[in-house]
Amino acid sequence: MKNKALKSGKCLAVFGTGSDVGKSIVTTALCRFFVKQEISTAPFKAQNMSNNSGVTPDGLEMGRAQIVQAEAAGIAPHVYMNPILLKPTSDTGAQVVVLGNVLEDSSAMEYHSKKNEFFSQACSALDSLREKYELVVIEGAGSCAEVNLMPNDIVNLRMAEYAGAPVILVADIHKGGVFAQIVGTLECLAETQREMIAGFIINRFRGDKSLFSDGISWIEKKTGKKVFGVLPWYDHIRIEAEDSVVIENVKKVAIKGRSQKGIAVIRLPHISNFTDFDPLLSLNGVELFFIEALQELSSFKAVILPGSKNTQFDLKWLHSTGWAKEIKNYADQGGHILGICGGYQMMGRHVHDPDGIEGKPGTTGGLSLLPVETFLKAPKTTTLSCFSWKGIPGTGYEIHMGKTNRLEGDPLFSVSKQNGITCSREDGCSLDASRILGTYMHGLFDSPGITELWLESIGLDNVKTAQAHGLTVRDKEYDLLAAYFEKHIDIKAIKELLKL
Structure with a gap:
């Protein structure tokens, strides 16, 4: 397919030698960087596979990574930036979200058969962005050299060809084998595809960069392509991660007792929106742990059950692994528990799925920590919300299938606005003087007052959040990232590549 837009913004593609290399x-x-150069810029990823999603200002769903990139570009996120979102529900199936709305639940084979249709929709979304912005930065997915997937590719080289975009290939030296990553990727490509690769960025370098100068020379001589730069490993910049690979292989942790400041997040098999907890990770005096293997919880100040893309599966997993019993023992011992979205649903008495939203129709017994009952049903709720807790205002977003009925207890939040429309509704459930809590509200810790109120409720009243919080803090991090990037990357060569 040829791009028919004659007068449109330029495109630059950022592809990878593999997953989690830094695209x-x-x-x-x-x-x-380009926005600071007064070049209007938008991100784009034709197809994103992630359970880490968010809501646009018009109440539609898209990947969190593109929301982060839109924030960095100083613009409101729009579903054109991520027209197709796949939310895995099993090893071979996913919920397909197209232009912000749920289309269907699909097996990998079923989705594969419809890729040409999805490619056309992605191209139309890209064209719309190019009409509005001077530059669109296109992110690829996984490795751009998966030869078995190339004939039906809609996110990597096929999309770059449609856009006429030069490609920067990102490789991760920390993983090892960086020379093989780069040369091997090129060897898997056809000659016309290799010509699309303009050069490379080496990511996550540790040590003295001068010791890698011979490596750069070897790569450039071997490939005939430029190394635009080497990004050293950093730990002074905090940007939301796209993939749950950052919380893979979590281990048991040991803390001395509840006098310590440890908070545990149960790493569910289908965990979603784990970036809810980024604000807690950045707080001095709070230790946040993702834990998966069964262990005693008595030493933690609080336990969080996070969101899930398959509530019933993960609830059954809690029961079968012994976690359900351990969590209930922790509650009986006076522990503080917070459930968010799917985690909130699991804390109730039952989760009913009469229409088979998550598989075979049926009912799963909950943890019975909260007096609520959940019924899974369409359509999906996607809202940006303004709410308050004990008079303290906050903002967040909801993404969930189903409705939860509170049978006893108190509501947790008062919701005053959804997707810009004034309303008056209640969210969540609070029990035992705010010791056991459940809510549908993602992103609640982006609000300093809400974070401090929750920390106070679990006995960490001496931990204070900065007034600069949430987007304000993230915005500073984007500036730090751009400055770091400019310091280590030949940005002039990239601009020349784009003729900017």
Whole structure:
């Protein structure tokens, strides 16, 4: 397919030698850098596979990574930036979200058969962005050299060809084998595809960069392509991660007792929106742990049950692994528990799925920590919300299938606005003087007052959040990232590549 837009913004593609090599970070850095150069810029990822999603100002769903990149570009997120979102529900199936709305639940084979249709929709979304912005930075997915997937590719080289975009290939030296990553990727491509690769960025370098100068020379001589730069490993910049690979292989932790400041997040098999907890990770005096293997919880100040893309599966997992019993023992011992979205649903008495939203129709017994009952049903709720807790205002977003009925207890939040429309409704459930809590509200910790109120409720009243919180803090991080990127990358060569 040829791009028919004759007068449209330029495109630059950021692809990778594999998953989690730094494509999202490089894309985010480029978005912020070019905006600071007064070049209107937008991110784009034709197809994103992630359970880490968010809500646009018009109440539609898209991947969190592109929301982050839109923030870095100083613009409101729009579903054109991520027209197709796949939310895995099993090893071979996913919920397909197209232009912000749920289309269907699909097996991998079923989705594969419809890719040409999805590619056309993605191309139309890209065209719309190019009509509005001077530059669109296109992020790829996984490795761009998956030869078995190339004939039906809609997110990597096929999309770059449609856009006429030069490609920067990102490789991760920390993983090892960086030379093989780069050369091997090129060897998997056809000659016309290799010509699309303009050069490379080496990510996550540790040590003295001068010791890698011979490596850069070897790569450039071997490939005939430029190394645009080497990004050193950093730990002074905090950007939301796209993939749950950042919380893979979590281990048991040991803390001395509840006098310590440890908070545990149960790493569910289908965990979603784990970036809810980024604000807690950045707080001095709070230790946040993702834990998966069964362990005693008595030493933690609080336990959080996070969101899930398959509530019934993960609820059954809690029961079968012994976690359900351990969590209930923790509650009986006076522990503080917070459930968010799917975690909130699991804390109730039952989760009913009469229409088979998550598989076979049926009912799963909950943890019975809260007097609520959940019925899974369409349509999906996607809202940006303004709410308050004990008079303290906050903002967040809801993404969930189903409705939860509170049978006893108190509501947790008062919701005053949804998707810009004034309303008056209640969310969540609070029990035992705010010791056991459940809510549908993602992003609640982005509000300093809400964070402090919750920390106070679990006995961490001496931990204070900065007044600069949430987006304000993230915005500063984007500036730091752009400056770091400019310091280590030949940005002039990239601008020349784009003729900017």
